[in-house]
Amino acid sequence: MTQSLYSPSGQLPPALRDLQDEIKSYADEFGLDTFPVVFETIDYRHMCEIAAYGGFPVRYPHWRFGMEYDHMLKSHTYGLSKIYELVINTNPCYAYLLEGNSFVDQKLVMAHVYGHCDFFKNNYFFSHTDRRMIDGMANNASRVRRYMDRQGVSNVETFVDTCLSVDNLIDPWLPFRRKESRRAPEPSAPEVDANGPEPGRLHNTRSYLEGYINPPELLAAQKAKKKQADEAQKRKNPPHPERDVLGFLMQYAPLEAWEADVLGIIREEAYYFLPQMQTKIMNEGWATYWHSRIMTTRALRDDELIDYADAASGVTAMGPGQLNPYKLGVELYRHIEDRWNTGRFGKEYDECTSLSQRAAWDKKLGLGRQKLYEVRRMHNDVTFLDEFFTEDFCREQKFFTYKENRRTGRLEIEGREFGKIKQQILQQLSNFGQPFIYVVDANYLNRSELLLGHRHEGVDLKMDYARDTLRNVERIWRRPVSILTVLDDKPKRIRFDGAEISMSDEPAAFRV
């Protein structure tokens, strides 16, 4: 079955194959650098299936894929939404076209796919992903199946459910740090300490009082205390708060071999999908930019214009009160291209206060395209927005912040203040919208309890979810688990001891 799915020959009708060659030639002409792309047309059921599996033909058995499938199939059947295309980050890059789409739709989709593929290949945040993940996923699937055969389906499924509860607790920077952490820890640190000021020694300018101000026995006691604290710190696990909670649990939780393996599988897949969450706006924006560019300057025929405009406007349509990543991304890229073409950047432009001068600013640099390629290589959503979401752009695109009116329960436009808008957007994007959770101590209270910490950034945790998640962490850790968090501006510690949830006040909020 999988064989036929991936045969790069066959399946694609000749007309579409010719179309692919055509689009590919445009992509090459514009300098897009892609993996080989394998297109395939499939019917909508199959499309929903693959979409439910996150783009892959085979995943481990789990009901949530069935749930996704159910939702997608239903919303497709009732015409609520439609999946036009699917493309996955592998080499070669597999992309699926919906059977029965009009020719111009397929054209648009192909151009879109080449945009995605270029992004997958060149964006730095995708550089660590496994490009043979189709095989990886299939291997994971067969391992999970084997465990199901041995341990029983519901045992394994329940454990998978438990693990999925923490699959967002990963460290986005870990893939880029791995090599360093393998090095032996710097041995110089303790020596520096030894040469530093003696602990507890008070400043003393009168040498004859030395014996009174800094009695030797007290100094010795202080020294011993510090040494002890250092030792404790050294023994402390993890030495510093650890964001890769999944990895930590995998390494230190008392799991059976199969459980550790399942946890590892879920962690591996979470890290694989991570860059796609980190670069949603950039990735979709980039693909949209390129389908628009390729279609409007090259591929579009006269009689296809209306259909194209219809489809393209659907992609970038803005719902009220929400950000469409396609729209935001593509507009930002266009803005950047325009700025670097006309030279509207740098100190000189920033310091120019004359509105008319700014409006007419054009140094005819023509650096736009070059800048775009640089941006798509180096940035992720957060840095992209942070760097290029300018006040001009914000005003042009008519952004606003909205807020719930407590009296009516309606959402109302709050204002158009640039600083606030930008802060709000960045907050939504930071850590791809997930809370920052750390492992603080694996031997909390010297009772081998697990202590987690939530770095509070202004938004509280969803409490009912947090309690249930805590239960699940306890099932993995098999000892009481606590989390430090902030609730209604009060530092709290929530603890689950295996029987009940308790909450207590804390002197201070958790900080890293």
Place this chain on the structure above:
Amino acid sequence: MISRIEQDHSRFREIIRGKIRQNLRKYISRGDMVAPKGQGTVAIPMPQINIPRFVHGDNSGQGVGQGDGEPGDPVGGTGKDGQGGAGKAGEQEGGKALEVEVTLEELAQIMGEELGLPNIQPKGTHSLETRKDRYVGLRNTGPESLRNFKATYKRALRRQVAMGSYDPARPVIVPIREDRRYRSWRTDPRPQTNAVIIYMMDVSGSMGDEQKEIVRIESFWIDTWLRSQYKGLESRYIIHDATARVVEREVFFRTRESGGTMISSAYKLCAELIDAEFSPEQWNIYAFHFSDGDNWSVDDTATCIQLVKHQLLPKCNQFGYGQVESPYGSGQFIKDLRSAFAKNIALVTSEIKSKDDIMDSIREFLKGGR
């Protein structure tokens, strides 16, 4: 081979069905959740199964949007779960209710399993039998009126091609006797069991909206169960205070009269209805009466008992009396019935104190499998 996604899908459905099973009581006691929806399906709003994670709580309805408008203008939608599958603003999923459509038959089956209800034995052997002709195929002989033109033409064409007498330049097809095909039919005997449910409800002043809601929910489930057992279920609705009349379904649940209560009036009407329309030899008759148990007088109660004993019970598969607790009723009637018919299994009584008792009451009514 079943595809992988089908396995995951059916797993999901099983879990969902498991959910229905565990939470069935909840659904039943909340009438608004069970909404009949054309074509014999029911939409049960089903919360999506959400895996708990550490996520941000509701950031008190803030966000960023794009478009025209002045401060203070309303933002359409809620900023959550947008279409196009890409809403970045407010990515947190709310308690999105997903409607799972279950057909009524499925629902009845689930209910049967949950309540441990036995399948109903049709009354007697002389259930009504009808015959139905169905056209099922073709044959060589038959009346000209049933000649199948297309099949005949095809036979003729095939014969002519085979014989070499077909001329593409002049494609004239002439069927002969052997080419003719006629539609043929088969007569299927169709055992038909007919059932009628007669609902009676006390609408006197003491029956409030809450009591009627209970009756409505309960009768919906009884209806669902019996429908899964019989084809062509009929229902009749009788309301009564001091007098009784047959009404439409809508009226049955809406009316609120005031005045005294004479239960015998309803029983009398019920007996007349049965005599006029539903002969007990051909029909499985179920009668359910809901009241708050407050009757006008002891005499009337005696009349009722006589009616039930001589008129209704001999004709009905089952007579059910459900007593809804109300702040006004004395609740005496159920005691009178129980003492009069202690040993008769065709008469089932049940007390429904609140919505939570509905399930037990239904089980009480239907466990006999009559």
